[in-house]
Amino acid sequence: xxxxxxxxxxxxxxxxxxxxxxxxxxxxxxxxxxxxxxxxxxxxxxxxxxxxxxxxxxxxxxxxxxxxxxxxxxxxxxxxxxxxxxxxxxxxxxxxxxxxxxxxxxxxxxxxxxxxxxxxxxxxxxxxxxxxxxxxxxxxxxxxxxxxxxxxxxxxxxxxxxxxxxxxxxxxxxxxxxxxxxxxxxxxxxxxxxxxxxxxxxxxxxxxxxxxxxxxxxxxxxxxxxxxxxxxxxxxxxxxxxxxxxxxxxxxxxxxxxxxxxxxxxxxxxxxxxxxxxxxxxxxxxxxxxxxxxxx
Amino acid sequence: xxxxxxxxxxxxxxxxxxxxxxxxxxxxxxxxxxxxxxxxxxxxxxxxxxxxxxxxxxxxxxxxxxxxxxxxxxxxxxxxxxxxxxxxxxxxxxxxxxxxxxxxxxxxxxxxxxxxxxxxxxxxxxxxxxxxxxxxxxxxxxxxxxxxxxxxxxxxxxxxxxxxxxxxxxxxxxxxxxxxxxxxxxxxxxxxxxxxxxxxxxxxxxxxxxxxxxxxxxxxxxxxxxxxxxxxxxxxxxxxxxxxxxxxxxxxxxxxxxxxxxxxxxxxxxxxxxxxxxxxxxxxxxxxxxxxxxxxxxxxxxxxxxxxxxxxxxxxx
Numbered sequence: 001x002x003x004x005x006x007x008x009x010x011x012x013x014x015x016x017x018x019x020x021x022x023x024x025x026x027x028x029x030x031x032x033x034x035x036x037x038x039x040x041x042x043x044x045x046x047x048x049x050x051x052x053x054x055x056x057x058x059x060x061x062x063x064x065x066x067x068x069x070x071x072x073x074x075x076x077x078x079x080x081x082x083x084x085x086x087x088x089x090x091x092x093x094x095x096x097x098x099x100x101x102x103x104x105x106x107x108x109x110x111x112x113x114x115x116x117x118x119x120x121x122x123x124x125x126x127x128x129x130x131x132x133x134x135x136x137x138x139x140x141x142x143x144x145x146x147x148x149x150x151x152x153x154x155x156x157x158x159x160x161x162x163x164x165x166x167x168x169x170x171x172x173x174x175x176x177x178x179x180x181x182x183x184x185x186x187x188x189x190x191x192x193x194x195x196x197x198x199x200x201x202x203x204x205x206x207x208x209x210x211x212x213x214x215x216x217x218x219x220x221x222x223x224x225x226x227x228x229x230x231x232x233x234x235x236x237x238x239x240x241x242x243x244x245x246x247x248x249x250x251x252x253x254x255x256x257x258x259x260x261x262x263x264x265x266x267x268x269x270x271x272x273x274x275x276x277x278x279x280x281x282x283x284x285x286x287x288x289x290x291x292x293x294x295x296x
Numbered sequence: 297x298x299x300x301x302x303x304x305x306x307x308x309x310x311x312x313x314x315x316x317x318x319x320x321x322x323x324x325x326x327x328x329x330x331x332x333x334x335x336x337x338x339x340x341x342x343x344x345x346x347x348x349x350x351x352x353x354x355x356x357x358x359x360x361x362x363x364x365x366x367x368x369x370x371x372x373x374x375x376x377x378x379x380x381x382x383x384x385x386x387x388x389x390x391x392x393x394x395x396x397x398x399x400x401x402x403x404x405x406x407x408x409x410x411x412x413x414x415x416x417x418x419x420x421x422x423x424x425x426x427x428x429x430x431x432x433x434x435x436x437x438x439x440x441x442x443x444x445x446x447x448x449x450x451x452x453x454x455x456x457x458x459x460x461x462x463x464x465x466x467x468x469x470x471x472x473x474x475x476x477x478x479x480x481x482x483x484x485x486x487x488x489x490x491x492x493x494x495x496x497x498x499x500x501x502x503x504x505x506x507x508x509x510x511x512x513x514x515x516x517x518x519x520x521x522x523x524x525x526x527x528x529x530x531x532x533x534x535x536x537x538x539x540x541x542x543x544x545x546x547x548x549x550x551x552x553x554x555x556x557x558x559x560x561x562x563x564x565x566x567x568x569x570x571x572x573x574x575x576x577x578x579x580x581x582x583x584x585x586x587x588x589x590x591x592x593x594x595x596x597x598x599x600x601x602x603x604x605x606x607x608x609x610x611x612x613x
Contacts, residue, residue, distance in 0.1 A: 008506065015512040016413025020421060023406040023487075026477020027421075029449075031428055034439035041438060101330060106323070114599045115334045121537050121595050122341075122588055181336055207299065216322075244432045245544075253434045254544075263438050270434040277432065 042267035062268035072252055073269060080247040081276060087183070088239045090176045092232060095187040099194030100224065113195075120188035186242065190235045197231040198224070226293040233288050240281055249273055341592075348372060348582045355574050375582040378567055379559040385590070388556045391471050391546075392539040398475040399483060399535050400528065406478050407490030408516055412502065422491070429484035433544065441548055444470045470549040471539075481538050481545060486531045493527035494520060529601050537591055556587045 006014070044057045066073045102113050156177060160170045176183065201224065209219050244250065253273070257266035342362070351366035359365075375381070409415075410422050446461035447469075464470055474480040478487065497520065505515040521528070543557035550558065563583050567576050595602075 012413045012512060013415040016409040016415045016418060019405040019409035019413060020418070022402050022476055023425070023478045024421070026474070026479035027424055027428070030440065030443065030474060030477060030479040031424075031431075031436065034436035034443060035431070037439035037442075038436050098333065101326060104326070106326065106330075110600070112330050112334060114595075115337055117599070117602070118337055118341075118595070120534075121591050122541075181340070184333060184336055207302075211304075241429060244434075250432075250434055250544075254437070257438055267435075267438055270432060270437070274432055274435050278430070281430065 038267050039271065041264050042271050044264050046263040047261075058264065062264050063272065065265065066268055066272060070265075076249045076252050077273065077276065080243075080249040080273075081280070083247060084240060084243045084280070086172070086175070087179075087186075087243065088236060090183055091187045091190060091239050092235055094183055095190035095235065096194050096228060096232070098187070098191050099198055100220070102191070103195060103198045116191055117188055119185035120192070122185070186239075189242070190239060193231055193235055193238070194228065197228055201227045227295060229288075229292045230294060233285065233292055236284060236288060237281060240277065240284070244277070344581045344585045347578050348585050350578065352572075352575055355572075355578065371579055371582045372586070374567075375563070375579050375586055378563050378579070379556065379583055379586070380554055381556075381586060384554045384556045384559045387553060388540060389590075391468060391555060392536050394468065395471050395475040395480055395539050396532060396536045398472060399478065399480050399486065400531060402476055402478040403483055403486040403531065404490050404521070404524070404528075405516075407487045408494055408520060410487070410491045411494035412499075413512070425484050425487050428479070429482070429488075437548065441465075444473075444549060464549075466550055466552050468553075471545070481535070481542055486535060489531060490524070490527055493524050497523050529598070533595075533598055533602055536594075540591060541587075560584065560587055 040055065042062055043059060044055045044062075046055050098116060102109065102116060106112075157170060157174045160173060161167070205223050205227075206219060209223055214222065249269075253266050253269050256262050256269060346362050346364065348371055349367055349369070350364040351368040351370065353366050354364050406425075410418055410425075444464045447464045448461040464473075471480070475483075501519055501523075502515055505519050510518065541557060543561060546555050547558050547561070560580075560583050563580060567579055
């Protein structure tokens with residue numbers, strides 16, 4: 001039996017298939033099937049019976065219940081989404097700023113970088129629940145104002161208000177300053193991505209703009225920032241996804257499933273949430289990718 | 297030999313008082329900013345460290361700020377007892393280390409296939425991988441739980457053992473199975489990182505390996521992997537740390553088996569007999585410190601490679 005041996009490219013393809021086999025298995029068993037099942041659950045009510053569980057089809061009532069009879073869900077959903085919308089721009093601005101700072105040459109740079117990535121190591125849901133600002137004993141340290149966290153920015157608020165900024169912006173900025181720890185601790189990976197990006201900008205560009213007599217400020221806005229736009233997109237997507245992992249709606253979904261055993265209700269909640277997040281991702285990506293500049 | 301522009305720079309800075317003062321001012325501002333941010337990051341850590349060694353007497357003593365007056369190890373002892381520290385630590389370490397190594401293998405293999413061994417439909421498959429990052433874990437939480445609760449691989453289990461399904465809850469299997477199939481915690485991100493990195497490695501290296509008679513497998517582990525050390529370090533650190541800190545999947549799959557993050561969540565009820573709320577939060581913070589201490593020690597050793605590797609990770613492509 002004579003068979004033509006495989007060419008190298010064919011061989012490579014088969015190896016490729018071989019390499020992704022576990023991934024395909026996982027995708028099917030642990031992702032796609034659960035996804036379909038979860039959608040089925042959201043349209044039905046589930047109760048555990050002997051040796052398994054029974055599913056009764058109920059139609060769209062789970063979804064309508066969410067917005068008509070459920071007391072918590074709409075409130076928490078809007079809360080989570082507003083938090084996301086408020087935080088993501090701040091996180092991106094801050095991480096770009098921090099990455100530019102850390103990219104410069106100064107003494108102790110390695111130490112500073114090591115410290116800036118610490119939050120990546122320490123960030124965790126369990127720890128976020130036990131935020132240090134809830135530590136009552138810490139109130140002796142922050143000058144006796146234990147309520148509302150460690151840092152308060154009254155001075156800044158007064159200054160900004162007097163300078164004639166709209167109250168909305170003032171609240172936004174001071175709110176960001178008050179939550180500085182939260183913002184820093186959730187921008188570790190984003191700083192990483194920006195740093196890696198800054199490293200890959202060709203030095204020739206900087207040299208050329210120097211020769212042309214651009215100031216540092218101009219160089220940032222005309223060279224660095226455009227080169228960073230693709231990463232801003234990446235980081236925005238990452239930040240939005242990352243805000244999944246610690247917000248109040250998650251705990252509500254988990255509680256609905258495992259405390260009150262309303263599996264169908266919980267699945268419906270997560271699907272609505274997923275739809276909202278996808279919509280936000282789609283809209284924001286569409287807006288940002290128009291402005292993205294690819295240097296090729 | 298520097299470029300002329302660099303010399304111009306030097307001359308400009310060295311002899312122009314305005315430029316010089318601007319430079320110094322910027323240096324000063326930068327130092328203040330970085331020091332401030334570092335302080336904000338380190339403050340909770342230092343506070344916890346200081347709190348961990350305080351005795352009860354020091355709580356209401358306003359003169360004690362950082363250094364405890366009555367130095368004691370009681371808090372750590374109580375926190376360790378409340379969390380069954382060492383058994384939980386062992387479990388956490390086993391899960392984290394196991395999943396990290398398996399995830400590294402499965403993600404690197406898949407990413408190499410996406411980067412270099414393209415086949416029909418690999419683009420679509422990669423799109424699916426990205427899609428897994430976007431779907432919130434809550435969406436597939438319940439079916440995933442039920443999958444492991446009544447685990448039955450296409451009816452294989454039924455054939456072999458005659459039972460209708462296996463209960464894998466409260467074992468390490470869910471974590472190992474998820475990792476082996478590259479569906480674990482944030483695995484989509486790791487595949488993305490690896491793929492970007494492998495794409496950045498010149499094709500010529502690979503081709504020369506093929507010409508010299510190495511097969512695809514050999515090329516992968518003799519050529520690609522040694523070149524991908526930065527990406528490997530990044531993914532290693534991320535997956536280990538995130539698995540260690542994860543409380544979501546752990547509380548989903550394990551109820552009797554104790555790991556650190558779930559123990560920490562239950563610690564409040566374990567300390568229920570402690571009437572003093574301030575002292576209770578002190579103990580909780582000590583518990584947080586105990587959870588993160590191994591990670592911090594690990595980070596001290598790894599951070600050098602980590603920070604260096606970040607610059608060449610090719611996250612950016």
